[in-house]
Amino acid sequence: MTKQTGFQTARARYAAVFAVLLAAFAALIVWNINTGSVHVPVREIARILFTGAGDDTQVGIVWKLRMPRILAAAVLGGGLALSGFLMQTFFGNPIAGPFVLGISSGSKLCVALVMIVALRYFSFVSSWMLVLAAFAGALTAMAFVLLAARAIRQMSMLLVAGIMISYICSAVTEFLIAFAKDSDIVNLHSWSQGSFSGTKWSHVGVFSAIVLICLVLVFFMSKPIGAFQMGESYAQSMGVNVRRFRVALIFLSSLLAGCVTAFAGPISFVGIAVPHLIRLLLKTEKPILVIPASFLGGGVFCLFCDYIARTAFAPTDMPISTVTALFGAPVVIVMMIRRHRARL
Amino acid sequence: MNDAYFRTEGLTVGYNGKPLIRDIALGLRAGEILTLIGPNGSGKSTILKSITKHLSAIRGDAFxxxxxxxxxxxxxxxxxxxxxLTERLRGELLTCWDVVATGRYPYTNTLGLLQQEDRERIAAAMERVHAADLADKDFSAVSDGQRQRILLARAICQEPEILVLDEPTSFLDIRHKLELLGILRSMAKEKGITVILSLHEIDLAQKISDKILCVNGETISHFGTPDEIFREEIINRLYGMEKGSFNLTFGSVELPRPEGEPNIFVISGCGSGVRLFRRLQKAGLPFYAGILYENDVDLQVAAPLAARVITETPFFPIRDETYETALLLMKKCEAVVCAGVPIGESNRRLGDLIREAGALGLLKEEDALFSAAQP
Structure with a gap:
């Protein structure tokens, strides 16, 4: 009977975590619409959202500025957490993530290159071009990381390799931006620091489609992901085609990381900190729970961080990574210390 | 070999396309246990990995x-x-139940959700390995013995026809070794599951297996029943044992015999000498032993350890010739120890030998040997 009660307490825990995440998600959306240079009362928000009626300035601000930005934080934050979770699964290490491995910076470099070239010669950049460039950049950076992983089998060295790739890509990006003497340089600069500001509705459609499709695909991969968490050999003995599965993991995590970078620039620590916090809350690693919870958690985390980035020094926007690092890095440090202790 | 349930044909295994062991041909009937034995690094794991498809075979195939x-x-x-597998099972925050449940993987739906039937199979598998009470325990916190049983339960609830285990008894104490092998044995005999495993403990291999495969690096040196394989020359050559020996009757191992000219003579019988022989070996003191009947259990240990053993045909009175030889050897020694032996009608002359030793003033207490040897 103890097993039965064990299952029940676990279920109650899972339900509670999801309830809290959903509540926080909803509350943060309202809060984000509510505050800013123009205050929108909570009572008005429902009216504006559901009927579109109300004070013209307020409707404009909510629909044109705040909603796209909120959706970007929610969806891209979720995508980032998901990408981190996939990379952690792939490398079998909780400290892997799109930012530390240099994947985000790889995308950033490619996107900057495409933007500058396209703006100069075609004076036009489509969202899809950016996504494609970001994806290509992410895959290229991933290829370098995998090469490094093959040469050095130590995880810490892999992270060092990732950080070096990240520095090189960032340096080249800054170099490119210095050459782009366009009016877009301001935009380009704030984007290369990572920010949800300036999100357009056309962007929302593109990244939502990509991220949500990836979410569904990843969710339906939760069974082989669970098997893979036990180690490659065991996964294979359970009937997983490991080679094909690894390709799928790389493809999806790079697409997610690239997509986020294309629209919001590189954002640090979300990919590591969120899945870790979620595992801690759920007290399980089961992908079928961790995947949706990480997605929600990533959204909550980024909504919260973007709120601070937006309001702390209003009207100046801070780069989102400044805030995510402030909250995410301590989580990572605590996690590393705890793991080290557990091993001793 | 055509009625074999599991067989390999010209299986050549190795890493990165380089063949390590060539042309493995073996056949097993359903419910048989095959044990791979051989020295460290001889390729036992490589063969097992090729059978389980963790390594692709270079040539040949298994069926x-x-x-x-x-x-x-x-x-x-x-x-x-x-x-x-020997490989550590990764994965965190898993209970033992969760680990066993992963065995149901091939049978669950797209999302891997467990049905009532799966739960019953999991519970039954845990029962099977006497681990039902571990269900709620954290997998990373259980002992080595418990971990192996949980991994075995995991394999059992995968409902395989063939079970492959790579050195499942490493790191287990003797009780858990016997327990684990006992479970395998009953799985094979009751459920007809074919078991292929590698073992370092050749004494256990001899007792549990139906077939033995000797792996010694480049080729399969032998394949056959334990009776065919467990011969002194095969085992000693397989492991390159020049020192020490393997006892076929008991499956026990003795360390190399002490070197040098003996000056100790041990009289024993009916098992009274075994402990003393081993103690002398440990102290590095060479010795003679006798007079032992050829069916005496003491002979099994005396033969590999004593510099020379005087023996006599079972159930016959000790002949003059044997007695004289023993006496001659005894007189060359400085000490004679009698470990205790019943004297009856046929071995009457052994009593004479003890009396003779006493008369010569050679008879010593056992402990005197060791205090003298270690001043």
Whole structure:
């Protein structure tokens, strides 16, 4: 009977975590619409959202500025957490993530290159071009990381390799931006620091489609992901085609990381900190729970961080990574210390 | 070999396309236990990994009930073959129940949700390995013995026809070794599951296996029943044992015999000498032993350890010739120890030998040997 009660307490825990995440998600959306240079009362928000009626300035601000930005934080934050979770699964290490491995910076470099070239010669950049460039950049950076992983089998060295790739890509990006003497340089600069500001509705459609499709695909991969968490050999003995599965993991995590970078620039620590916090809350690693919870958690985390980035020094926007690092890095440090202790 | 349930044909295994062991041909009937023995690094694991498709075979193939393993995809294979690997099972925050539940993987739906039937199989598998009470325990916190049992339960609830285990008894104490092998034995005999495993403990291999495969690096030196394989020359050559020896009757191992000219003579019988022989070996003191009947259990240990053993044909009175030889050897020694032996009608003359030793003033207490040897 103890097993039965064990299952029940676990279920109650899972339900509670999801309830809290959903509540926080909803509350943060309202809060984000509510505050800013123009205050929108909570009572008005429902009216504006559901009927579109109300004070013209307020409707404009909510629909044109705040909603796209909120959706970007929610969806891209979720995508980032998901990408981190996939990379952690792939490398079998909780400290892997799109930012530390240099994947985000790889995308950033490619996107900057495409933007500058396209703006100069075609004076036009489509969202899809950016996504494609970001994806290509992410895959290229991933290829370098995998090469490094093959040469050095130590995880810490892999992270060092990732950080070096990240520095090189960032340096080249800054170099490119210095050459782009366009009016877009301001935009380009704030984007290369990572920010949800300036999100357009056309962007929302593109990244939502990509991220949500990836979410569904990843969710339906939760069974082989669970098997893979036990180690490659065991996964294979359970009937997983490991080679094909690894390709799928790389493809999806790079697409997610690239997509986020294309629209919001590189954002640090979300990919590591969120899945870790979620595992801690759920007290399980089961992908079928961790995947949706990480997605929600990533959204909550980024909504919260973007709120601070937006309001702390209003009207100046801070780069989102400044805030995510402030909250995410301590989580990572605590996690590393705890793991080290557990091993001793 | 045509009625074999599991067989390999010209299987050549190795890493990175370089063949390590060539042309492995073996056949097993359903419910048989095959044990791979051989020295460290001889390729036991390589063969097992090739059978489980963790390594692709360089040439040749394995067949389960006539179906080629090469042609099978991983999913099909996972319903026929389950493994217990030496590799640590990664994954965190898992209870033992969760780990066993992963064995149901090939049978669950797209999202991997467990049905009532799966839960029953999991519970039954845990019961089978006497681990039902571990269900709620954290997998990373259990002992080595418990961990192996949980991994075995995991393999069992995968409902395989073949179970492959790579050194499942490493790190286990003797009780858990016996327990684990006992479970394997009953799985094989009651459920007809074919078991392929590698073992370092050749004494246990001899007792549990139906077939033995000797692996010694480049080729399969022997394949056959334990009776065919467990011969002194085969085992000693397989392991390159020049020192020490393997006792075929008991499956026990003795360390090399002490070197030098003996000056100790041990009189014993009916098992009274075994402990003393081993104590002398440990102290590095060479010795003679006698007079032992050839069916005396003491002889099994005296033969590999004593510089020379004087023996006599069982059930016959000790002959003059034997007695004289023993007496001659005894007189060369400085000490004679009698470990205790019943004297009856046929071995009457052994009593004479003891009396003779006493008369010569050679008879010593056992402990005197060791205090003298270690001033």
């Amino acid at each position: 389960i009930a006539g179906a080629s393993v090469n042609a099978m995809n991983y999913k099909e294979l996972s319903k026929k073959l389950a493994v217990v």
